[in-house]
Amino acid sequence: xxxxxxxxxxxxxxxxxxxxxxxxxxxxxxxxxxxxxxxxxxxxxxxxxxxxxxxxxxxxxxxxxxxxxxxxxxxxxxxxxxxxxxxxxxxxxxxxxxxxxxxxxxxxxxxxxxxxxxxxxxxxxxxxxxxxxxxxxxxxxxxxxxxxxxxxxxxxxxxxxxxxxxxxxxxxxxxxxxxxxxxxxxxxxxxxxxxxxxxxxxxxxxxxxxxxxxxxxxxxxxxxxxxxxxxxxxxxxxxxxxxxxxxxxxxxxxxxxxxxxxxxxxxx
Amino acid sequence: xxxxxxxxxxxxxxxxxxxxxxxxxxxxxxxxxxxxxxxxxxxxxxxxxxxxxxxxxxxxxxxxxxxxxxxxxxxxxxxxxxxxxxxxxxxxxxxxxxxxxxxxxxxxxxxxxxxxxxxxxxxxxxxxxxxxxxxxxxxxxxxxxxxxxxxxxxxxxxxxxxxxxxxxxxxxxxxxxxxxxxxxxxxxxxxxxxxxxxxxxxxxxxxxxxxxxxxxxxxxxxxxxxxxxxxxxxxxxxxxxxxxxxxxxxxxxxxxxxxxxx
Ligand SMILES: Nc1ncnc2c1ncn2[C@@H]1O[C@H](COP(=O)(O)OP(=O)(O)OP(=O)(O)O)[C@@H](O)[C@H]1O
Ligand SMILES: [Mg+2]
Numbered sequence: 001x002x003x004x005x006x007x008x009x010x011x012x013x014x015x016x017x018x019x020x021x022x023x024x025x026x027x028x029x030x031x032x033x034x035x036x037x038x039x040x041x042x043x044x045x046x047x048x049x050x051x052x053x054x055x056x057x058x059x060x061x062x063x064x065x066x067x068x069x070x071x072x073x074x075x076x077x078x079x080x081x082x083x084x085x086x087x088x089x090x091x092x093x094x095x096x097x098x099x100x101x102x103x104x105x106x107x108x109x110x111x112x113x114x115x116x117x118x119x120x121x122x123x124x125x126x127x128x129x130x131x132x133x134x135x136x137x138x139x140x141x142x143x144x145x146x147x148x149x150x151x152x153x154x155x156x157x158x159x160x161x162x163x164x165x166x167x168x169x170x171x172x173x174x175x176x177x178x179x180x181x182x183x184x185x186x187x188x189x190x191x192x193x194x195x196x197x198x199x200x201x202x203x204x205x206x207x208x209x210x211x212x213x214x215x216x217x218x219x220x221x222x223x224x225x226x227x228x229x230x231x232x233x234x235x236x237x238x239x240x241x242x243x244x245x246x247x248x249x250x251x252x253x254x255x256x257x258x259x260x261x262x263x264x265x266x267x268x
Numbered sequence: 269x270x271x272x273x274x275x276x277x278x279x280x281x282x283x284x285x286x287x288x289x290x291x292x293x294x295x296x297x298x299x300x301x302x303x304x305x306x307x308x309x310x311x312x313x314x315x316x317x318x319x320x321x322x323x324x325x326x327x328x329x330x331x332x333x334x335x336x337x338x339x340x341x342x343x344x345x346x347x348x349x350x351x352x353x354x355x356x357x358x359x360x361x362x363x364x365x366x367x368x369x370x371x372x373x374x375x376x377x378x379x380x381x382x383x384x385x386x387x388x389x390x391x392x393x394x395x396x397x398x399x400x401x402x403x404x405x406x407x408x409x410x411x412x413x414x415x416x417x418x419x420x421x422x423x424x425x426x427x428x429x430x431x432x433x434x435x436x437x438x439x440x441x442x443x444x445x446x447x448x449x450x451x452x453x454x455x456x457x458x459x460x461x462x463x464x465x466x467x468x469x470x471x472x473x474x475x476x477x478x479x480x481x482x483x484x485x486x487x488x489x490x491x492x493x494x495x496x497x498x499x500x501x502x503x504x505x506x507x508x509x510x511x512x513x514x515x516x517x518x519x520x521x522x523x524x525x526x527x528x529x530x
Binding site: 012132133134137162163165166169170173214215218219221222223224225226227228229232233234235236237238239 | 315318320345347348349351353355356357358359360361362364365368369370371372373374375376377378381382385399401402403417421
């Protein structure tokens with residue numbers, strides 16, 4: 001179940017999109033999010049959808065796969081849609097149920113807002129699917145470098161993020177093991193009254209926390225003996241290289257924004 | 269050469285000394301094994317050797333220079349360590365990032381790093397896993413990466429604190445073989461902590477610890493032929509070693525000689 005969530009997952013590949021600098025990918029994602037808010041009509045939304053489909057293809061991702069990933073947040077989409085259907089008024093009345101009405105404006109706004117949400121989720125997913133967590137962290141670290149001057153601990157936060165990401169699978173495995181061990185002892189947080197369930201949860205969380213602290217302590221020693229010094233200068237193994245493809249990608253994004261402005265200007 | 273002179277150390281919150289008047293001499297290029305039951309002070313000794321214990325009694329000197337608060341970082345720069353739990357010492361998000369971690373801290377230029385990372389990964393036979401994430405490796409593979417990371421800084425001294433104790437038999441064999449290869453090729457001083465007495469056979473000297481004290485120090489043969497001292501210190505000689513020493517006692521060959529023959 002959890003393994004189906006796509007946002008935040010990374011799938012290695014050698015597409016043009018994979019090879020882009022993480023900084024440009026982060027920037028492109030932010031730009032696209034802004035552009036999404038420019039869309040206000042069928043033509044503009046269709047343009048954006050076509051664009052996302054092309055990007056998905058170029059990234060070597062399957063569209064089916066991306067949609068399967070969306071299924072898990074389907075409830076959120078349906079909720080957003082229904083809210084607008086019932087709350088937005090205008091246009092012709094399609095259904096008159098007495099205490100509520102469904103009007104055409106409502107349906108259209110519902111569709112548009114749901115599309116907007118989908119587009120936002122999909123681009124973020126494409127970002128994480130094509131950029132490894134370490135690259136993302138590294139990209140963010142570089143982008144926020146200027147904040148160092150006002151005393152913000154950019155490198156430390158980046159190190160924390162990368163270590164957290166690195167330990168997520170380890171702790172997931174551990175949680176699974178503890179759950180198995182506890183259910184072998186007859187404890188289950190799916191059954192029993194509130195009190196039993198709470199106790200069962202505690203029996204999972206307490207060992208998990210104890211072990212996490214122990215890990216943290218050992219990791220601190222390991223980092224220490226390997227010469228890590230919070231205040232020290234370090235060189236970087238990973239190289240961020242702004243290539244011409246990054247510039248081109250940014251230009252394409254700006255053209256997309258221009259196209260949307262154009263469509264709006266001619267009233268499409 | 270590392271020399272410990274009457275070193276005593278107490279953890280802040282404990283009454284008993286974790287190291288009790290320990291004196292040792294470790295020659296350059298030697299393979300020293302440290303054995304002892306749980307809580308006997310092995311890891312504390314390792315911490316001392318790595319220079320991460322403060323305020324101990326007695327003194328430690330490295331290559332003739334006494335370790336002080338000021339010079340400890342510099343003197344221990346050429347010491348590397350591999351710890352017990354493969355998961356808790358993997359700092360990088362991928363194999364190559366992990367191997368590069370110490371190099372980044374030493375401000376090694378990137379071009380050099382790229383070369384070193386490949387060389388050490390090749391040496392431990394893990395080059396093809398360069399881009400892998402730790403969660404996709406077996407325990408033995410993770411320990412080989414930990415050794416690669418330790419070797420990246422080209423250490424004079426490599427310390428392994430129960431590096432094999434969480435591994436399956438195959439993983440243990442691989443790691444032990446690798447350590448032997450490293451010792452032979454690089455002439456690195458090896459300090460090998462274990463409570464598995466079958467793993468000490470390659471060492472030049474074995475140190476038996478109990479309650480923070482060094483209880484016995486000698487060659488592999490000395491250790492193997494003193495089972496009663498081992499038992500006094502809560503260690504048990506493995507059955508296969510008991511048999512082979514019994515057999516060897518009938519002949520003229522020593523255990524070390526036998527191992528060299530095999
Ligand atoms: N961080 C600590 N704080 C307080 N006491 C400690 C700490 N670490 C170890 N000790 C104590 O010091 C003594 C020696 O512990 P040490 O970890 O050196 O033993 P060890 O031989 O490595 O054992 P093991 O085989 O379990 O790894 C033990 O009594 C232990 O309880
Ligand atoms: Mg220990």
